[in-house]
Amino acid sequence: MGQVVLTVAKKTLSEMKDYYKAQIKPDVPPSALFVAKTPGSTITAYRSGKVLFQGKNPEAEAAKWGSAEQPVKKKVKKHTYHPPQSLFSSSHIGSDEAGTGDYFGPITVAAAYVKAEQVALLKELGVKDSKHLTDDKIRVIAKDIIHLEIPYILLKLNNKKYNQLQSKGWSQGKMKTMLHHHALEKLLEKIKPEHPDGILVDQFSEPDVYKRHLASEGNKLQENVYFMTKAESYSIAVATASILARASFVKAMEDIEADVGLTIPKGASLQVDRAAAAVIKKYGKAKLDDIAKIHFATTQKAYKYL
Numbered sequence: 001m002g003q004v005v006l007t008v009a010k011k012t013l014s015e016m017k018d019y020y021k022a023q024i025k026p027d028v029p030p031s032a033l034f035v036a037k038t039p040g041s042t043i044t045a046y047r048s049g050k051v052l053f054q055g056k057n058p059e060a061e062a063a064k065w066g067s068a069e070q071p072v073k074k075k076v077k078k079h080t081y082h083p084p085q086s087l088f089s090s091s092h093i094g095s096d097e098a099g100t101g102d103y104f105g106p107i108t109v110a111a112a113y114v115k116a117e118q119v120a121l122l123k124e125l126g127v128k129d130s131k132h133l134t135d136d137k138i139r140v141i142a143k144d145i146i147h148l149e150i151p152y153i154l155l156k157l158n159n160k161k162y163n164q165l166q167s168k169g170w171s172q173g174k175m176k177t178m179l180h181h182h183a184l185e186k187l188l189e190k191i192k193p194e195h196p197d198g199i200l201v202d203q204f205s206e207p208d209v210y211k212r213h214l215a216s217e218g219n220k221l222q223e224n225v226y227f228m229t230k231a232e233s234y235s236i237a238v239a240t241a242s243i244l245a246r247a248s249f250v251k252a253m254e255d256i257e258a259d260v261g262l263t264i265p266k267g268a269s270l271q272v273d274r275a276a277a278a279v280i281k282k283y284g285k286a287k288l289d290d291i292a293k294i295h296f297a298t299t300q301k302a303y304k305y306l
């Protein structure tokens with residue numbers, strides 16, 4: 001059933017009431033002026049001037065009275081942790097992760113400290129959102145980053161530990177929070193006595209949720225931490241971290257393939273279900289605990305192949 005909402009003038013509202021008077025229904029919700037029912041749609045007019053058309057073809061009925069408002073584009077939700085524009089060209093730390101949506105392989109988190117004077121060079125080397133780069137390109141750029149001696153910390157949560165934490169009741173959000181936090185702690189320690197102008201976390205949860213996870217483990221947010229979704233498109237430090245995290249994840253997947261002697265696809269898909277089934281067939285299901293995030297639906301789907 002479709003819906004169309006129009007906003008009409010008071011005058012139109014009374015014209016409508018007149019127009020539909022033979023079809024007006026006795027039951028009217030408290031905030032409505034009238035409800036009318038035509039063969040093709042139900043029309044609810046509100047005192048505010050909003051008119052709701054519902055039914056099989058609400059567009060045709062609504063078109064008699066005006067055109068629907070264009071839905072207002074949802075803006076990027078800003079919160080108090082939104083970074084100032086100046087942060088992107090300053091000496092700052094960025095952090096990002098990889099492997100969270102992949103059934104096989106670890107979660108990797110990287111934090112990198114990029115100085116203002118390195119931003120342009122990193123851009124020139126092709127540092128950008130790792131999602132727009134092939135795995136081969138990521139490998140090359142990761143080497144460039146390391147060659148530039150960009151200070152960074154890379155953490156890897158292997159599957160065994162992941163599955164342990166998960167069965168202990170940790171959400172993936174909490175795991176990511178603690179990984180980002182520890183990566184940032186270690187990096188701040190590493191670059192001492194230098195202080196970054198700020199820290200930008202590629203946002204994966206509301207900052208309040210992040211802080212709650214930290215508090216649950218007795219930790220506190222560092223100073224000058226900002227959160228932003230799609231931060232890797234704005235911050236070279238986050239883009240650098242995203243490449244380092246991705247490169248490490250890609251390497252870990254190659255290691256898994258070499259270990260099991262099977263093709264292990266990334267992500268979660270039909271091919272991944274089949275690969276999981278092949279692993280169980282070859283090694284038994286206990287093997288998945290070492291190489292996969294076993295709470296994913298993939299595990300159940302793999303059983304169906306056997």
Ligand code: MG
Pocket residue numbers: 096097202203
């Ligand atoms: Mg991210």
